[in-house]
Amino acid sequence: MTPKRGKEETHVAIASQEVSPARFSAQLRSHALQTRIMDLILDRGLDVGDALPTESELSAELGVGRNTVRESLKVLQALGVIEIRHGFGMFVAPNNFSALVSGLTFRGRLSLRHKGEEAMELIDVRQALESGLIGPAIDLLTDEHVADLRSTMEAMEDAAKKGEPLHEHDAEFHRRLYAPLNNELLINLMDVFWQVYRKIHLAIGTGPVNLEQQTQDHWDIFEAVANKDKALASERLQRHFDGIRLKLKDVAAA
Amino acid sequence: MTPKRGKEETHVAIASQEVSPARFSAQLRSHALQTRIMDLILDRGLDVGDALPTESELSAELGVGRNTVRESLKVLQALGVIEIRHGFGMFVAPNNFSALVSGLTFRGRLSLRHKGEEAMELIDVRQALESGLIGPAIDLLTDEHVADLRSTMEAMEDAAKKGEPLHEHDAEFHRRLYAPLNNELLINLMDVFWQVYRKIHLAIGTGPVNLEQQTQDHWDIFEAVANKDKALASERLQRHFDGIRLKLKDVAAA
DNA sequence: ATCTAGACATTGGACGTCCCATCTCCTGTA
DNA sequence: TACAGGAGATGGGACGTCCAATGTCTAGAT
Incomplete structure (x- = not known):
């Protein structure tokens, strides 16, 4: 017999954050193991780039099987905590939010099947962050930063003239716009949002792109910032x- | 390019942005597996709350061992994509960013050992997000929202009078402040930041807290918003x- | 007829073992 | 001196086995 799963009456109330008395150990044990590993890193004073114990050593020290510790290690890798290099070892990873990209992208694609709300929310957050932080960034802007921005824009214009895609220059522009703030977390976050936006865009198919218009938009922003x-x-x-929001709406409607 | 942080020891130069041609299969195979599972969810039209195939089925369908698929599933769970319930099954998870908390908290604690820069960056991002978005939120504010906020404040005041910790009310206040925007992503993000901040604070030990002052700060904000x-x-x-930033600096100095 | 307790099936959790893949480093040879 | 290849270490992966948790279903009592 094949009990058809997944189309039943909606199992409601999954994942309510309340303390459902039932699943205490279920979710928590693996999470506890992850925490133990992170604590071990902190306790030993390991820093970015330092090597962790091997899988076998961890397995022995933590008193769990190697497969189990491997699952936790994979999770930590996904969370950007450690970096795993086959045949070499495991290391404390540098700041890296790229892990969040896949999860957020999945969310975005999932929501796009409905109304695309979540993709819009992403744009909203980006808009708030960028338009809200440009002021403080301008306060700290140096001539060097302006020069960097200009060279990025020139590269973008070159690419546009050649008909090449400019998403890389686009990302670089926005990244450099906030470099003066010297806030790695912010840069990483915006990078993540940018990548998620782009992946969603790719997944639903990009509409027609107007390279000249896109370049001009950025020149306008550059001009205001430089001044x-x-x-x-x-x-x-x-x-x-x-503009981005409108374009996304168009594509989603099609 | 991410700005280089302080120390530059000469040991292993890992994690440079260069695309080491060797590490293709190493890192990418497990990532590919995760993507395949997410695609499978999307292809089958599964929605939030729907059940995934069992571990064994997935193992068979994807042509990989059960342990391997389990590692990917754990990662997806950590990324908030799926929810795993022992003895019951796996389900597409509702929006849930709590997974990011542990990773970010680790980062914060790691950086606190040096200069606490990253914790400050977190405050900066929160500050930019909240002070930048309060305007749009006020535009959409209804009487009901104001009533909600007031009741939260009253609860906070009660707690303060009893000498109880008010972090839960604090979080609730900030959450409701931006409820009018109806942006789940934003709420989730701010929640994550709030929790990370709190965990870091707990980890380094909280300084003396002035409950009355804290409550008054929030009343002042409430007043401006209500008007x-x-x-x-x-x-x-x-x-x-x-204020939060100063307090954090004090604690870190001690 | 209704309710409840316990058996049962299903499913994820943990572990051990074996072998493969990949990396680094060292050694030997040209 | 320089390059190539091997040795050793480490992570990657696959089964197989047993354990634990959860939901369901049935038999019995009331």
């Missing part, structure tokens, strides 16, 4: 994202 | 985070 006109820069960024 | 005074609300939020 240290915070209000104008913020407004143009706002517009920039409005 | 729909965007500028004042934004400024008071800004100051609120400035």
Whole structure:
């Protein structure tokens, strides 16, 4: 007999955060193991780039099977905590949020099947972050930063003239826009959002792209930033994202 | 390029952005497996709450061992993609960013050993997000939202008078502040940041807390929001985070 | 007829073992 | 001196086995 799963009456109330008295050990044990490994790293004073004990050593020290510890290690790798190199060892990873990309992308694609709400939410957050932080960034802007931005824009323009895709330059532009803030977390976050947005876009198929318009938008933003006109820069960024939002809506409708 | 942080020891140069041609299969195979599972979910049209195939079925369908598929499943669980319930099955998880908390917390604690920079960066991002988004939130604020906020504040005041910790009310206040935006991603993100901040704070030991002052800060913010005074609300939020930042610095110094 | 306790099937959790893949480092040879 | 190849170590993966948790179903009592 094949009990058809998954199409039954919706199992409601999955994952309510309340303390469901039932599954205490279920979820928590593996999580506890992950925590123990992270604590071990912190306790031993390991720093970024330092090597962790081998899988076997960890298995012995933590008193769990190697397969079990491997599962936790994979999770830690996915969370960007450690880096695993086949045949060499495991190391404390540098800051790296790329792990979040896949999870968020999945969410986005899942929601796109319905109304694409979540993809819009992503744009909203990006818009708030970028247009809100451009002011503080301009405060800290140096000539060097402006020069970097200009060279990025020139590269983007070159690519546009050649008809090449400019997403890499686009990402680089936004990244450098906030470099003055010297906030790695922010840069990583925005990078993640950017990549997720792009992956979702790829998954649903990109509409027609207007390379010249896209380049001009960025030049306009650059101009406002170079002139240290915070209000104008913020407004143009706002517009920039409005445009992205509209385009996404169009594509989703098709 | 991510800005280089301080120490540059000469041992293993791992994790450089270079695409080491060797590490293709190593890192990518497990990642590919995760992607295959996510694609399988999307292809079959599974939605939040629907059941996935069992571990054995997945193992057979994907042509990999059960242990291997389990590692990927654990990763997907950690990324908040699926929910695993012992003895029952695996299900597509609802939006849930709590998975990111542990990874970010680890990062924060790791950085606190040096200069606590990363914890500060976290505050910066929160500050930018909250003070930047309070305006749009006020635009969409209804009387009901205000009532919710007021009741949260009253609960906080009660707790303060009893000398109880108010972190839960604190979190609730900030959550409800942005409820009008109806942006789940944002709420989840801010929740994550809040929890990470709290965990880091716990880990390094909380300094003396002034319950009355804390409550008053929130009342001030509430007042500005209830009066729909965007500028004042934004400024008071800004100051609120400035206070948090100072306190964190004090604790880290001790 | 209804309710409850316990058996049962299903499913994930943990572990051990074996072998393969890949990396680094060292050694030997040209 | 330089290059190639092997040795050793380490992670990657696959089964197989047993354990534990959970939901369901049935038999018995009331």
